[in-house]
Amino acid sequence: MGTSADDAAAEFHDFFERHYAELARLAHLLTGEADAADDLAADALLALWHRWDRVRTARHPAAYARGVVANLARSRIRSAVRERRRIALFWDRRPEHTDDPDIPAVVDVQGALRRLPFRKRACVVLRHAFDLSERETADTLGISVGTVKSQTSKGMARLEQLLGSRTAASQLVGGRK
Incomplete structure (x- = not known):
């Protein structure tokens, strides 16, 4: 049983080495944020590791990984948009001067x-x-x-x-x- 876990860990390590840069580049292109790219790729790979038994038997593990990155990027973008809009609620965007305000x-x-x-x-x-x-x-x-x-x-x-x-x-x- 230890060998199987060791094999899975070795497979994941190999997958990580082969695909991390690609996933980070994808995240960067999707979000436009270089700093976030590494975090998103790492988060995606962590999620993959937790499901590695399923991922490793998938038909296209790299495609699955790209999908996870895309979903994480979409969530990050949506969160950023929501946050910017929430901030906008608290800042007055009206002109500084209004003629005869009531x-x-x-x-x-x-x-x-x-x-x-x-x-x-x-x-x-x-x-x-x-x-x-x-x-x-x-x-x-x-x-x-x-x-x-x-x-x-x-x-x-x-x-x-x-x-x-x-x-x-x-x-x-x-x-x-």
Whole structure:
């Protein structure tokens, strides 16, 4: 039994030596991040090692390994996109100067937004203040398009209740009345 484990370890070591550079290059081309490439290749090979009994009997182990790298790269890219969009929520992207802003209405809208549950607030802000599509909002928040639609609708309805009119809610889109 020890020989079989030794054989598997030797096979994996050989596989690692032959394919690590290729997998790292693939990761680099997929993500555009040289620093992340080595980490992704190493993570992929670690995942392969944990499943080595299945991988070594696969028809094309190198193709399987490339698929693992591609999936890890896709996850990394999605995470980075979500993180950038989350950060965007917290930074004001409006122009520095607005002619005659309606300060009380802006304060009212901000207060009303704070009263919404996070998911409704995030949907309303991303859709109306950042003008993201339903799909972009769903991807940013990691939820379905249907959830974005319902949460945005319910959030806007609640804002109208809190603010008393749609006119005040229009402050979300940059101070227009």
